[in-house]
Amino acid sequence: MKNMLTCSLLLLLAPFWLSTSLALDQGTDLETYIAGFDYAARKEMKINSPALIKGVIEGKVQLVDIRFREETAAWRMGFGLHIPLNELPARLKEIPKDKIIVTACPHKDRAILAMAYLREKGFSARYLEDGLVGLAEYLRGDLARDFFFKLAK
Helix, strand or coil, rough: HHHHHHHHHHHHHHHHHHHHCCCCCCCHHHHHHHHHHHHHHHHCCCEEEHHHHHHHCCCCCEEECCCCHHHHHHHHCCCCCCCCHHHHHHHHHHHHHCEEEEEEEEHHHHHHHHHHHHHHCCCCEECCCCHHHHHHHHHHHHCHHHHHHHHHC
16 A cells, blocks of 8 residues: 555656656655645646636647546536546647647646656646636536637637
8 A cells, every 4th residue: 555655656656756846866866855845836737717718719728638438528628628637638638738738627636646747758747736627616507608709709
């Protein structure tokens, strides 16, 4: 169990010490990275729904819904890519390298894993901190209408 936890922690944090604002040398180990983890690194790895929407409208951000197919069959956003987490390694070519990739699931557990994986593969990635549930709550009524109107332009 301890080895599994250590491996999970390495998987989640390895991309951060490679891409964070901290000045880290190649020889920096995980323990040193964690000891130097700061608020800037914590802030940089996530994005909220209003910032996501703004970035999508500007063409700078790509949403990637990483839920299982059955979940998206039940409900989905009307925009973004749908690539289930377990299909992500085989479908990397579908993801643009020139945009910030925002991974999302209903809450954020799988989105954090997907973000870490994408960062390891060289993508600029963040996770949606309020999840798809938060995005659905944010993007309704006039905001939804205005957002899709701007996307259609």
